Amino acid sequence: MVRIALDAMGGDFAPAEIVKGAVLASQELSVEIILVGDPQKVGQELQKYKDKGKLPVVAASEVIGMDESPAQAVKQKKDASINVAVSLVKEGKADAIVSAGNTGALMAASLFKLGRIPGIERPAIAGEFPLPAGKVILLDLGANVDCKAKHLQQFALMGSLYAKHTMHIENPRVGLLNIGEEKEKGNELTREAWPLLKELPINFIGNVESKEILQGKADVIVCDGFVGNLILKFGESLGASVFQMLKSELSKGVMNKIGLAFLLPALFRLRKKVTYDDYGGAPLLGIAGTVFKAHGRAKAPAIKNAIRETVEAVNGDMTSKLRENL
């Protein structure tokens, strides 16, 4: 059974929603979850679910805040939950880590303790965008704000392998995020990266424009971490903002209120799609170990989803597949 070290203290709704997500996951999935954090606080949360079996807790006396400087915090707070969770994997006591905490700290702790897969200079965060139909993997989402063309090349290869071995997409279509279709289009970085992606043993489909992200033109889209982070967060906010406008339009006048009553179930389904409540985890590709980042605002269902994806990555032998193919 896959063993997951779950950072119980990381994320905006920790530890309550993290523990709740762990309980959900342990009931629905074939997984052993090790909660890492303040034993008292985590224990209190676990009490709420005591009729649902026991989950082991590993003590960590410190927490790295969402806004702390990553490298410094990881070095100074040796007993932070992120550090302890990563150590469990290093020591062979767990197979993978899931954290909704400080992204930079998770990356730094993973780099220090687990290291990189040979051939990868810069591990990348690969996140899923839900599409009207299916999903797309975008990477990097913020680990590398200044990239060289060769880094984008490595992202493309890792993204393709991840899509193939964990998402089970046969011949994943990999695109380069750009502002035009032709290979001459774009900035210096993308113009240099294009031929490097072209020479990889992957299904490179060329440039993908931002308006095509949601159309499902590619399974994997590559960009630098500055751009990826901007697009990700803009997408989240725009989905929420359109929903907000909808709600405010629909609450004007009696006719709309009547109409709204009929539509509530459909609107709730839509809301799930646009506000990313069901969002899962984002793997840190290139780390010599399986590390998944859950969204900082993840609640229990999203934590459960992140755990499910992490289990799939371990079962699909993600890290070995990357190691063999790089």
Place this chain on the structure above:
Amino acid sequence: MVRIALDAMGGDFAPAEIVKGAVLASQELSVEIILVGDPQKVGQELQKYKDKGKLPVVAASEVIGMDESPAQAVKQKKDASINVAVSLVKEGKADAIVSAGNTGALMAASLFKLGRIPGIERPAIAGEFPLPAGKVILLDLGANVDCKAKHLQQFALMGSLYAKHTMHIENPRVGLLNIGEEKEKGNELTREAWPLLKELPINFIGNVESKEILQGKADVIVCDGFVGNLILKFGESLGASVFQMLKSELSKGVMNKIGLAFLLPALFRLRKKVTYDDYGGAPLLGIAGTVFKAHGRAKAPAIKNAIRETVEAVNGDMTSKLRENL
């Protein structure tokens, strides 16, 4: 009366929607519109509105396609509608240009014939994003894909002056698009640009994250043209995509169809907001002349809006205000 040289041949729906927009504008606004393009094709369109007065046509025998290489096309097609329209301003026969055509060609023709305002190395395209309440100006939207920090500094100053003198915002809040709040956050470009924006005589409010664009945190947001173009086009597609999901959710089942009937007017209002049908024009700031780009997919109402904004910019003496303050 302000005289606008309108490129009747540029844009996906030219000349029909451009001519229709010109007729609308000439009826609703105090403006003289000079249509530039193929006299026969433009004349045919004008025939449809012959009871609504006459609009002058200036002949241009060539058209620059939306996907042509800008600099080359502008040099080779001397009699292209974009070239002829810009020449009318150069010769003092018009006060400003509006085109929904090839953005790069419009910028190139303007640079060649009108030149830059002293102090500006790189003119920028400044576009409006509609917000749930109000709007925000984002620049650059694609004219400069590789920028130096000093270029972003110039964009910030131009954006602030435009917001003040054309949009009549008293003390416009100018932000730097970035992936974190603190000044140390971001990539090399934004970290270098932050102190340069700080030293300008503008109301610089620091970094603005992409999730804050739609929250109205700033009146003007500065970024390089690669990022600006990605955000702009992603925003357009996401708005349309959410609306698409909504339509498909709402057309499932009888209950929803009943609800939908009540809601149609509200949904149409919302659609206008999210699909940018009412989108106006984007000024090419830094050109020594008033040049507005309308959206390539602009139909008549959007053309009319772009003309209205151009008239406001001429009346607000946009170019002189920039010249005096740089």
